[in-house]
Amino acid sequence: MLSKRRNVLPGFGLTLGYTIAYLSLIALIPLAMLPLKTAGMGWQSFWTTVTSPRVLAAFELSIGASCAGATIDAVFGVIVAWTLVRYRLPGKDIIDSIVDLPFALPTSVAGIALTAIYAENGWIGRLAAPLGIRIAFTPLGVIVALAFIGLPFVVRTVQPVLGDLDRELEEAAATLGASRSQTFMRIIAPALMPAAITGFALAFARALGEYGSVVFISGNMPMRTEVVPLLIMTKLEEFDYQGAAAIAMVMLVVSFMMLLLVNLLQRWSTTRDALG
Amino acid sequence: MLSDEREIEGLMSGEMPLAIAATPATHLRDTTTEPPWVRGLITGLALLFLGIFLFIPLAAVFTEAFRQGLYVYLAAISNSEARSAIELTLLTAAIAVPLNLLFGVMAAWAITRFQFPGRSLLITLIDLPFAVSPVISGMVFVLLFGAQGLAGGWLAAHHLKIVFAVPGIVLATTFVTFPFIARELIPVMEAAGVEQELAALTLGANGWQIFSESPCRTSNGVCFTE
Numbered sequence: 001m002l003s004k005r006r007n008v009l010p011g012f013g014l015t016l017g018y019t020i021a022y023l024s025l026i027a028l029i030p031l032a033m034l035p036l037k038t039a040g041m042g043w044q045s046f047w048t049t050v051t052s053p054r055v056l057a058a059f060e061l062s063i064g065a066s067c068a069g070a071t072i073d074a075v076f077g078v079i080v081a082w083t084l085v086r087y088r089l090p091g092k093d094i095i096d097s098i099v100d101l102p103f104a105l106p107t108s109v110a111g112i113a114l115t116a117i118y119a120e121n122g123w124i125g126r127l128a129a130p131l132g133i134r135i136a137f138t139p140l141g142v143i144v145a146l147a148f149i150g151l152p153f154v155v156r157t158v159q160p161v162l163g164d165l166d167r168e169l170e171e172a173a174a175t176l177g178a179s180r181s182q183t184f185m186r187i188i189a190p191a192l193m194p195a196a197i198t199g200f201a202l203a204f205a206r207a208l209g210e211y212g213s214v215v216f217i218s219g220n221m222p223m224r225t226e227v228v229p230l231l232i233m234t235k236l237e238e239f240d241y242q243g244a245a246a247i248a249m250v251m252l253v254v255s256f257m258m259l260l261l262v263n264l265l266q267r268w269s270t271t272r273d274a275l276g
Numbered sequence: 277m278l279s280d281e282r283e284i285e286g287l288m289s290g291e292m293p294l295a296i297a298a299t300p301a302t303h304l305r306d307t308t309t310e311p312p313w314v315r316g317l318i319t320g321l322a323l324l325f326l327g328i329f330l331f332i333p334l335a336a337v338f339t340e341a342f343r344q345g346l347y348v349y350l351a352a353i354s355n356s357e358a359r360s361a362i363e364l365t366l367l368t369a370a371i372a373v374p375l376n377l378l379f380g381v382m383a384a385w386a387i388t389r390f391q392f393p394g395r396s397l398l399i400t401l402i403d404l405p406f407a408v409s410p411v412i413s414g415m416v417f418v419l420l421f422g423a424q425g426l427a428g429g430w431l432a433a434h435h436l437k438i439v440f441a442v443p444g445i446v447l448a449t450t451f452v453t454f455p456f457i458a459r460e461l462i463p464v465m466e467a468a469g470v471e472q473e474l475a476a477l478t479l480g481a482n483g484w485q486i487f488s489e490s491p492c493r494t495s496n497g498v499c500f501t502e
Contacts, residue, residue, distance in 0.1 A: 209409025
């Protein structure tokens with residue numbers, strides 16, 4: 001069946017050739033500059049660069065805040081998706097389209113808006129300040145910004161899966177005497193899990209590389225609120241191209257691994273679906 | 277037991293205007309939804325989260341833009357600097373989007389209609405710009421075309437400028453946005469299946485006819501500009 005399909009439909013050579021050529025030209029050749037540049041500096045100085053205290057602190061903040069932001073997104077993204085799919089709500093269509101906005105909004109605009117709100121004299125910052133909580137210009141602000149930009153990823157991966165979920169399975173569970181919470185834990189949650197994890201990984205990967213919005217809200221204090229992309233920018237502005245390339249190389253490897261994880265998860269969930 | 281639940285449900289739905297009365301006319305308990313208070317709680321949580329994290333920031337963007345009145349806003353976007361920035365953004369999108377559209381359609385056709393070794397690696401590679409930090413994607417172009425870059429000397433000798441000029445902006449935008457269309461098209465074409473194309477083939481259609489009539493044309497790309 002498969003081998004027939006391969007031969008029957010036309011255009012394989014043309015489309016694959018074009019895809020690979022375009023991909024190489026636009027993405028692979030430029031990205032190959034990173035290992036090339038890093039290879040030029042030697043292992044010793046590469047290691048010294050990426051393990052300097054300032055770089056390590058930036059990695060700690062970037063990974064920690066991305067993880068926290070993506071976790072917030074995973075939890076509330078599922079809740080939002082659940083509400084949008086399962087419940088009737090006035091203005092649902094508007095809410096549904098607004099969820100995408102962090103995606104389409106220039107990140108610097110998002111950053112300025114978030115800073116304005118969460119600063120000590122902002123709409124929300126004013127409420128938090130008497131409690132001794134400062135949000136803008138602290139790691140907390142970084143988490144807020146990263147949660148903001150990552151939300152669409154979780155909602156948009158969970159929503160279609162939730163919509164396709166077979167209601168009959170839930171009815172069957174109910175007829176077998178399962179309570180609603182049992183049905184959720186045993187039937188719905190396992191089906192949603194791959195999508196939720198995929199959304200988490202996408203939000204995490206996006207958060208790790210986020211620059212535009214974080215720059216405004218973090219305050220950019222070295223060792224305290226400096227994220228990795230900003231550190232790369234700083235190195236570039238100092239014309240330390242090799243140092244920047246070394247840090248970027250580490251980031252690239254992390255991103256690639258996150259993507260691989262996502263694709264493995266997706267393959268795992270589709271094969272499981274096929275079996276079930 | 278059952279009557280208890282019905283009573284509670286009746287009480288709660290009165291207090292929770294957001295939760296829908298899931299009980300149809302028959303007054304049977306719907307087994308595939310939650311008790312009203314749970315529904316209210318989940319809806320409330322969703323709205324609270326969206327409010328704090330999404331609606332308030334977006335409201336701030338708009339109040340900030342229009343704070344000094346519509347006139348000042350119009351003046352701000354119509355001064356020559358802002359206008360040329362907007363023009364450049366639109367130009368960039370006008371070049372990058374058709375390029376990526378062509379790529380997306382080509383890639384989706386190759387990936388969904390054929391099985392070949394390295395297929396999942398190709399999908400991962402298409403996704404890569406998605407996960408790479410925009411800072412890194414900008415930087416690699418500087419490394420490639422900048423004054424110190426690999427092709428920098430050759431470009432300077434021919435008086436070509438890519439980085440810190442319009443071609444650089446177009447390149448970087450193309451790089452950052454190219455997974456989007458392919459990513460949207462692949463699942464759609466996967467789901468549409470090949471039956472229609474095979475049927476067209478048996479009816480004697482040629483490659484281009486199959487393609488232009490195939491269901492994938494219904495999908496349209498969304499432009500993300502940054």
